[in-house]
Amino acid sequence: MILTQCAVCATELGLSLGKKCGRCSTRYCGAACQVQHWKEGGHDKLCKQIKRSGGAEQYNANEKYTEAVTVAAEACAEDTKGQTCFICTQALHWKTKEGLVRGCSCRGTAGFAHVSCLAEQAKILFDEAEENNLDEKPLNERWARWHTCSLCEQNYHGTVRCALGWACWKTYVSRPETDRAWGSAMTQLGNGLDDANHNEDALSVREAELSMLRRLGAPEDRILIVQTNVAGTYARLGRLEEALQIEWDVYSGNARLYGEEHPSTLIAANNYADSLTSLERFEEAKALLRATIPVARSVLGDDHRLTLRLRWHYARALYENTSATLDDLRDAVTTLEDTDRTARQVLGGTHPTTMGIECGLREARDALAVRSVCEAVDAANLH
Numbered sequence: 001m002i003l004t005q006c007a008v009c010a011t012e013l014g015l016s017l018g019k020k021c022g023r024c025s026t027r028y029c030g031a032a033c034q035v036q037h038w039k040e041g042g043h044d045k046l047c048k049q050i051k052r053s054g055g056a057e058q059y060n061a062n063e064k065y066t067e068a069v070t071v072a073a074e075a076c077a078e079d080t081k082g083q084t085c086f087i088c089t090q091a092l093h094w095k096t097k098e099g100l101v102r103g104c105s106c107r108g109t110a111g112f113a114h115v116s117c118l119a120e121q122a123k124i125l126f127d128e129a130e131e132n133n134l135d136e137k138p139l140n141e142r143w144a145r146w147h148t149c150s151l152c153e154q155n156y157h158g159t160v161r162c163a164l165g166w167a168c169w170k171t172y173v174s175r176p177e178t179d180r181a182w183g184s185a186m187t188q189l190g191n192g193l194d195d196a197n198h199n200e201d202a203l204s205v206r207e208a209e210l211s212m213l214r215r216l217g218a219p220e221d222r223i224l225i226v227q228t229n230v231a232g233t234y235a236r237l238g239r240l241e242e243a244l245q246i247e248w249d250v251y252s253g254n255a256r257l258y259g260e261e262h263p264s265t266l267i268a269a270n271n272y273a274d275s276l277t278s279l280e281r282f283e284e285a286k287a288l289l290r291a292t293i294p295v296a297r298s299v300l301g302d303d304h305r306l307t308l309r310l311r312w313h314y315a316r317a318l319y320e321n322t323s324a325t326l327d328d329l330r331d332a333v334t335t336l337e338d339t340d341r342t343a344r345q346v347l348g349g350t351h352p353t354t355m356g357i358e359c360g361l362r363e364a365r366d367a368l369a370v371r372s373v374c375e376a377v378d379a380a381n382l383h
Ligand SMILES: [Zn+2]
Pocket: 006, 007, 008, 009, 010, 011, 028, 029, 030, 033
């Protein structure tokens, strides 16, 4: 999605290979594609314009940003009818004429805005933080405006998150790749693309980010975070074996770096176990979760979202197994009833984790009912 391919034949070039147009930096696999692009691909007309906008990456980011804003405003049109932007107070943006969006947890008349206004606000806040050399914590808090609503403090989602991902990338793309904001902007873009279900595009961004970090010799904790994102995108694409491979690396990497009791290690164990279950490797998933759950309970507590998720996934590893015993299925139902009670109290009924647990509970009860009937029939047949 960011430009990792030849502009003509789509040969993979990563972030640095290939031959660049001397004026606008559009990249090609070689001279033949470059010549063809100039003569027949319209590059003779576009080259100057691309150069003026800041080069091929910047030009592409600007274009994609404009498209993404249109998509987000259209998706939000029904919800935003008759509202105004809480930043510029207008319905239509004075300059871009874009419509309003809302993609967080704001309710009522709160939280309507233009993507351009949200982006401008985030940019100004982060610029200030950099100018004043703020510490890591306030710097990160300001960076959060690229992905979290300042009013309801919840993440943006869907097309709005995607448009803000492009906004962020467009803002920092021209910085050197050693600049922290450049890499963080790539992460935001990957997250936004994933959130809007552009998983293939997200994968190419995430893989580019990972290879960039490796090339720059980035610290292991940073690489582990990006690897986690790569694995998540693989899983969403249904490429489970590849996801599993990376999740194992992330799990063992975190355990080595931080120890078994660290929340990052527990999160990684949960991801790895979940993929094992999806691949029907139930025994391995159960063994890992049996070892991890007591650690999570003592370190994080029974009420913690991650503890709840680990127990939910343990139950899933029990009831999805077609050779589960009646006792396994009863264990799964009891575990889910218990986690459901806690999740409702702590997270509320509409939280995705609570809804996931309840969906699991229905499936586990169904599996138990079916198995009970089968066993009764078997028993009757024996007599
Ligand atoms: Zn080519």
